[in-house]
Amino acid sequence: MPISTKPNLTVRREHPFNAETPAERLVAAMTTPTADFYVRNHGSMPEPDTATHRLSVGGMVEKPLDLDLATLEKDFERREVRALMQCAGNRRRDLLAVAPVAGDPWGPGALGNADWSGVSLADVLKAAGVKEGKGLHVAIDCLDECEMDGETFTYGVSIPLEKAMHPLTLIATGMNGEALTREHGAPMRIVAPGFAGARNAKWVRAITVQDHPSDNPIQRTEYKLFPSEITAETADPAKGMTIEPMPLNSAICIPANHANLKEGRTTVAGWAVSGSHPIARVELSLDGGRSWLQTELENDTDHPWSWTLWSIEVPLCVGDHELVARAFDAAGQTQPSLSDDTWNYKGYLENAWHRVHVVVG
Structure with a gap:
């Protein structure tokens, strides 16, 4: 079934495909079934070959790694976390009632609660000999191709090293007891509990420890919070608040x-x-x-x-x-x-x- 015909979701945009969970389905159970879970994309939805896909780990580490899925699952302890994931634009439709805003008109269904499984990102970074220190970041590069302001690039973000080293920040390969599906980032994604969905990157191919946030346009210019008097014309991304933890x-x-x-x-x-x-x-x-x-x-x-x-x-x-x-x-x-x-x-x-x-x- 093409992703755009998924009957359980309310489609907000076809290209890239973005769809939320109907509100009444959210309260049906403590965990959100995968078929009901919202889908947020910034570009294409790649479908990498699980057997050949590889993850590189490098940057400020002593022993760079090159891992396939089988090695990742064999060499590292499997961990699980039940965690909410939420788009930073969830409930945006309520703001539209005040004045126009950018982005998809999400209702209250751009979130879901799932059982995620995989390996601890911290365990992988430790195996690579990460050099821990204040002010370090973990850049995450992905396979999905995005287009913004006439520029084409692959998706990338970063999270602080402190968050990456939390034992329940995962390189996830499973969701709700099954392997990740394509729309949720198969064969591997980041799950950073409590952080905005944008930081929970999908289709991950490279992880780099560095002394600055990712230079990717998504990290550099998107997901910045500005005061109400700032407009698209006056916004300076360098002065925006980078959105990481989500609010009450x-x-x-x-x-x-x-x-x-x-x-x-x-x-x-x-x-x-x-x-x-x-x-x-x-x-x-x-x-x-x-x-x-x-x-x-x-x-x-x-x-x-x-x-x-x-x-x-x-x-x-x-x-x-x-x-x-x-x-x-x-x-x-x-x-x-x-x-x-x-x-x-x-x-x-x-x-x-x-x-x-x-x-x-």
């Missing part, structure tokens, strides 16, 4: 926006995520944020990089209602109330209260 966020998945509901008790459900501290509570308002109810949480306490699912049954009378969700983490932090407060011209990191309008009658 939540969304309503059921009911859908503009749903028509019957009077009576209704279940409201959604997700909550945090890049640093556990989710402590999620609150729901039935009146646009004037009063709040606490929801029931399904916390995946054995997997700290996982998301939290929440639900509540509420009475709804006849009329129009604005349902609003907000989350609090264990440090007492919460979300900003308005998308006006988070607007930026690239449409990144939207984490204002999530609002859904329903009609009961």
